[in-house]
Amino acid sequence: MSFLQLKNIEKFFGDHRAIKGVDLSIEKGEFIVFVGPSGCGKSTLLRLIAGLETIDGGNLLLDGKDITHAPSSKRDLAMVFQSYALYPHMTVAENMSFALKLAGEDKKVIKEKVEHAAEILNLTRYLERTPKALSGGQRQRVAIGRAIVRAPKVFLFDEPLSNLDAALRVQTRVEIAKLHRELGATTIYVTHDQVEAMTMADRVVVLRDGAIEQVGRPLELYDRPQNRFVAQFIGMPQMNMLPIGEFGSYAESLVRPLPVGGHIGVRPEHVTITNAGEGQLLATVDFVESLGAESLVYATTPHGVQVVSKQSVRSSVRAGDTVSLKFEQDWLHVFDADGQVVSNAKGVAK
Amino acid sequence: MDKTLLWVRTGAAWLVALLIFFPILWLGMTAFKTELQAISVPPKFFFTPTLENFIEVQSRSDYLLYAKNSLITSVASTLLGLLIAAPAAYSMAFFQTRRTKDLLVWMLSTKMMPAVGVLIPVYVVYQQFQLLDTRLGLTIIFTMSNLPIMVWMLYSYFKDIPREILEAARMDGATLYDEFRHVILPLGIGGLASTALLCLVLSWNESFWSLNLSSAKAGTLATLIASYSSPEGLFWAKLSAASLMAIAPIIVFGWFCQKQLVQGLTFGAVK
Numbered sequence: 287m288s289f290l291q292l293k294n295i296e297k298f299f300g301d302h303r304a305i306k307g308v309d310l311s312i313e314k315g316e317f318i319v320f321v322g323p324s325g326c327g328k329s330t331l332l333r334l335i336a337g338l339e340t341i342d343g344g345n346l347l348l349d350g351k352d353i354t355h356a357p358s359s360k361r362d363l364a365m366v367f368q369s370y371a372l373y374p375h376m377t378v379a380e381n382m383s384f385a386l387k388l389a390g391e392d393k394k395v396i397k398e399k400v401e402h403a404a405e406i407l408n409l410t411r412y413l414e415r416t417p418k419a420l421s422g423g424q425r426q427r428v429a430i431g432r433a434i435v436r437a438p439k440v441f442l443f444d445e446p447l448s449n450l451d452a453a454l455r456v457q458t459r460v461e462i463a464k465l466h467r468e469l470g471a472t473t474i475y476v477t478h479d480q481v482e483a484m485t486m487a488d489r490v491v492v493l494r495d496g497a498i499e500q501v502g503r504p505l506e507l508y509d510r511p512q513n514r515f516v517a518q519f520i521g522m523p524q525m526n527m528l529p530i531g532e533f534g535s536y537a538e539s540l541v542r543p544l545p546v547g548g549h550i551g552v553r554p555e556h557v558t559i560t561n562a563g564e565g566q567l568l569a570t571v572d573f574v575e576s577l578g579a580e581s582l583v584y585a586t587t588p589h590g591v592q593v594v595s596k597q598s599v600r601s602s603v604r605a606g607d608t609v610s611l612k613f614e615q616d617w618l619h620v621f622d623a624d625g626q627v628v629s630n631a632k633g634v635a636k
Numbered sequence: 637m638d639k640t641l642l643w644v645r646t647g648a649a650w651l652v653a654l655l656i657f658f659p660i661l662w663l664g665m666t667a668f669k670t671e672l673q674a675i676s677v678p679p680k681f682f683f684t685p686t687l688e689n690f691i692e693v694q695s696r697s698d699y700l701l702y703a704k705n706s707l708i709t710s711v712a713s714t715l716l717g718l719l720i721a722a723p724a725a726y727s728m729a730f731f732q733t734r735r736t737k738d739l740l741v742w743m744l745s746t747k748m749m750p751a752v753g754v755l756i757p758v759y760v761v762y763q764q765f766q767l768l769d770t771r772l773g774l775t776i777i778f779t780m781s782n783l784p785i786m787v788w789m790l791y792s793y794f795k796d797i798p799r800e801i802l803e804a805a806r807m808d809g810a811t812l813y814d815e816f817r818h819v820i821l822p823l824g825i826g827g828l829a830s831t832a833l834l835c836l837v838l839s840w841n842e843s844f845w846s847l848n849l850s851s852a853k854a855g856t857l858a859t860l861i862a863s864y865s866s867p868e869g870l871f872w873a874k875l876s877a878a879s880l881m882a883i884a885p886i887i888v889f890g891w892f893c894q895k896q897l898v899q900g901l902t903f904g905a906v907k
Contacts, residue, residue, distance in 0.1 A: 336803075336807060337806075338803050338806070338807075357806070358803070358806040358807050359807075359808075359809045359811060360809075364808075365803075365804065365807045367800045367803070367804060368800075369798065369800050371800035371801050371803065371804040372801075372804075373801060373818075373819060374801075374823065375822045375823060384805070384808050384810075384818070385808035385809050388808060388809045388810055388814055388818075389809055432808070436808075442807075
C-alpha cells in the first residue's frame with residue numbers, strides 16, 4: 287500500500303467545484319511535483335493534504351491512517367509557504383524549534399536538532415537573528431529548516447521559490463533537490479514553473495481545472511503526453527500544434543484512420559528549416575531569437591498557424607524569408623478532436 | 637519665504653491647540669479660586685490660589701469612593717470587553733465568511749443609536765435584576781457600549797497578521813490555545829494594548845449611563861461632578877475642583893500612553 291493516498295478527493299468553494307475527485311498514490315520517499323497553470327487547484331490540493339482546507343469528499347490516508355478530517359496540527363506534515371510565513375517575533379532558532387517546543391521535546395534534543403539543521407542549511411551564523419534581519423534566500427532557508435527539524439512524514443512546499451530572484455531560485459532549487467536526496471523524505475512540491483517540475487520531481491502531477499491530466503516521470507510526460515494540454519504545458523518553447531488539415535495528404539501516411547478535427551504535435555527541436563521542396567510545409571519567418579547556444583525561428587504557415595523551430599546551429603534565415611519546414615516523422619504526436627492522444631512519437635521507443 | 641510660512645503655520649497650530657485646551661485650563665484655574673473669584677466679571681487671571689475647594693469637596697463627598705468605583709468599573713469593563721472582543725475579532729479576521737462585513741457594520745450601527753433611546757428598557761431590566769447602582773451593572777453596560785469599537789479595532793489589528801503565519805503555527809502542531817498564546821498575542825499585543833487603553837478612557841469618561849444607573853453606592857467620578865451642579869445653585873469653584881480631581885488621573889494616564897492612544901484612535905486610517 288502506498289504511503290500517502292488520495293481517494294476521490296473533492297473540494298467545493300461555494301458552488302464552485304475546485305477539486306474534482308482526485309485519485310493519487312504517493313510512495314514513501316518520493317518527490318512529487320504538482321504543476322499546472324494558475325487557478326488549476328494545485329495549491330488547493332496541497333492545502334487539503336495539509337489540512338488547512340476541509341476536504342468535502344473522498345478520503346486521505348497517510349501511512350495507513352485515515353487523516354481526512356484530522357486537524358493540521360495532528361497530521362505530522364510540515365509545510366514551507368510561498369511567503370515563508372516565519373514568526374516575525376521569534377529568532378531563527380526559535381522559529382526552527384517552535385514545533386519541537388510545542389511537542390514537549392527535551393531542550394537539549396531541540397538544541398541539537400536545530401543546530402544540525404542550521405548546519406545543513408548554512409544558517410548557523412544567523413540563529414540569533416530575527417527574520418527581519420535576513421535576506422529573502424535566508425528566510426526561505428529558515429522556513430525549510432523549520433520543516434526539517436521536525437522530521438515530518440511528508441514535506442509540503444507551496445511555490446517556495448516564487449519570491450526569490452532568478453539566480454537564487456536556481457540555487458535554492460538545486461539545494462532542495464539535494465536535501466531531498468540526503469533526507470529521503472516524502473515531498474510534495476507545488477509550482478507553476480515546469481522547469482522546477484522537470485528538474486526536481488520523481489513524478490510530476492499535471493493539473494488542470496481541479497483534475498489530474500496526467501501523472502508520470504518528467505521525461506515520460508515530455509515524450510508521451512496523454513493529451514494536448516500536457517503536451518503543450520510541458521516543454522519550452524511549447525509543442526507546436528497544427529491542425530491535421532494543414533498537412534494535406536502527408537498526414538495520411540502518419541496514422542489511419544485520420545482523426546477528424548485532430549492535431550499533429552511536434553516539439554520545436556524536431557522541426558528543421560530546409561530548402562524549399564524538402565520539407566512538408568511552407569512558412570514565412572516572423573522573427574528569429576538567437577540565444578547563443580540555440581536559435582528559435584518563429585514562422586507562420588499559410589493558414590496562420592505559428593510554428594517554432596529550435597536549432598542548435600545559428601540560423602541564417604531572417605524575418606520575412608519564406609522557408610520550408612521539415613517535421614521529423616518519428617517525432618510526431620497525433621491528437622484527436624477531443625485533444626486525447628491517438629499516437630505518441632515513435633522516436634522515443636528507439 | 638519658507639521660513640515665514642513655517643512660523644505662520646506653527647503659530648496657527650498653537651492658536652488652535654490653545655483654543656481647544658482653554659476650557660481645561662480655565663477649569664484648572666477656577667478650581668484654585670474662591671467662589672467669589674470664580675464668578676467675578678471681568679474674569680480674574682491673577683489671584684492667590686487656594687486649596688479650600690478641594691478640601692470642601694473631599695469633606696462633602698468621599699472622593700476616594702467615587703474614584704474607586706471609576707477605577708473598578710473601567711478596568712473590569714475593559715478586561716471583560718477584551719475577553720469577548722478578542723475571540724470575536726479573531727474569528728472574523730481569520731475565518732471570514734460572506735457575512736462578516738455585514739456583521740461588523742451591524743455591530744457598529746448599534747453605536748449610532750442614541751443611548752437615551754434604550755434608557756427605559758435598560759433601566760427596567762436593571763431594576764428587575766437588581767443591577768441598579770451596582771458596580772457590576774455599570775461594568776456590564778460599559779462593556780456593552782464599548783464592544784463594537786473593541787471588536788472593530790482588534791479586527792483591524794488582527795487582519796494585519798498574515799494568515800500564513802497562523803497556518804504555519806497550525807502545521808507546527810499548535811492548538812488554538814498555542815496559536816493565541818505564542819503567535820496572536822505577541823504579534824497583536826500592540827493592538828490589544830491600544831484597544832484596552834481606549835476602552836479604559838472611554839469607560840472612565842462615560843457619564844450618561846453612570847448618571848442614570850448609579851448614585852451614591854456605585855457612582856463614578858462622573859456622578860461626583862454632576863452632584864456639584866445641584867439644585868441649590870452652581871458652585872463653579874467646587875464644581876471645577878471636583879472635575880479636576882475626576883479627570884486628573886486619566887489625563888496623567890493619557891499623557892504617558894499618548895503614542896498608543898493616537899495609534900488606537902487612527903486605526904485603519906493609515907495602512
